[in-house]
Amino acid sequence: MKKDRRIDKSKNALKDALILLMEEKEFKSITITEIVHLANLNRGTFYKHYPTQEELLNELIEDVLSDLVSSYRDPYITVPNFDVGKLSSSSVKIFDHVERYSRFYTIIVNSNVLPGFQNRICQVLKELIQSDLIKLMPNPEIDCSLLSSYNAYALFGLIIEWVNGGFIFTPHQMADQLISIISYQSPKGTAETAKGTNSTG
Amino acid sequence: MKKDRRIDKSKNALKDALILLMEEKEFKSITITEIVHLANLNRGTFYKHYPTQEELLNELIEDVLSDLVSSYRDPYITVPNFDVGKLSSSSVKIFDHVERYSRFYTIIVNSNVLPGFQNRICQVLKELIQSDLIKLMPNPEIDCSLLSSYNAYALFGLIIEWVNGGFIFTPHQMADQLISIISYQSPKGTAETAKGTNSTG
DNA sequence: ATCTCACTGTTCGTTTTTCAACATTTTGGA
DNA sequence: TCCAAAATGTTGAAAAACGAACAGTGAGAT
Secondary structure, eight states: OOOOHHHHHHHHHHHHHHHHHHHHSOGGGOOHHHHHHHHTOOHHHHHHHOSSHHHHHHHHHHHHHHHHHHHHHHHHHHSSSOOGGGOOTTTOOHHHHHHHTHHHHHHHHHSSSOTTHHHHHHHHHHHHHHHHHTTOOSOTTSOHHHHHHHHHHHHHHHHHHHHHTTSOSOHHHHHHHHHHHHHHHOTTTTTGGGTTOOOOO | OOOOHHHHHHHHHHHHHHHHHHHHSOGGGOOHHHHHHHHTOOHHHHHHHOSSHHHHHHHHHHHHHHHHHHHHHHHHHHSSSOOGGGOOTTTOOHHHHHHHTHHHHHHHHHSSSOTTHHHHHHHHHHHHHHHHHHHOOSOTTSOHHHHHHHHHHHHHHHHHHHHHTTSOSOHHHHHHHHHHHHHHHOTTTTTGGGTTOOOOO
């Protein structure tokens, strides 16, 4: 049995409305009536899916994180047992994810709503990176968790700067930058494939 | 009894899908399955409202013409018995209408679908203009129908050039241009209010 | 000429969304 | 403090949209 597409449409309309409202006012002051008005839906439809605005926001956050994970893992779909060092800029999909949810990221970066979200997203990034590193730990003296956290927050820093700068780079340029930085940090040649794809303009 | 908003949503989704498809392929080759797939609707929903693609297109055309008429008449809402000669660029709303349906206008201008549509739109414009002129015919030697048609096609020429140029002017700039042209053609001072609002850059 | 496959037009029963209405609670200004 | 307006949470019946299925059609390939 296929899922009823009306549910997704309604939920997406509600989330779009919520994002729009969060761009202009504080989350606490957003009413359900406002959301359904903007979403062009009956108020009963809201209550059918969510008890409160917080629950709607929670599901939106879950959507973002879920898309983040699948975007990060996207290169592994085509090539199983992928080597992190051999990533090419075109296969890095995480910046596409950020662009896809650019309005959401702008809200959480430029405001104090969701104070725990930034830590949560870094934790997710850390676990993703850690699951990569476990397969191939080059240096036994380096703690795996520490290295993962290091790289996760570094990547997040890249994202934050991109958001604050108003997305003046394309996702592809961001991927190029990331690979260039990785290559620069470890010039042993662990990211040779970035060679030649290294353009920022 | 209020109208059910689901109907409008479905119809709008179908029309948006049709416009998108007409931008890439010939109308004749567009299937109903394609339309409902792009509109993300069940095929039965299409047949509930329209028997064929042609009927959907017809309703879209009616929407455009209806919006054209109400946009043209918009200045008359605030000021009844409006004088055409005293139009200001900010009150001219017809170019906002064209911009609202810019994709549709681009399709009908750049293709040979709807060969009769351009004449139809000029006919509508002519009747709108004629209903204005009837109230105040300055020169009894000039035929009212001829003058209306003259002005209607002139206005349409302005629109065509705007569309073909890729909408490089804003609707407000177009309104300025129109009023400037009118003032230039009849320098007796019938459109003094255009003075000072005359900027194209 | 036959076959295949996508599109058509329609049906069925089910689920979602709709509007209108209601009592209650919360909010903000006088 | 009081009062009016707005928001809340819920109900019931009606309508729209849903997925799935079906037989029929037509175009293009074999």
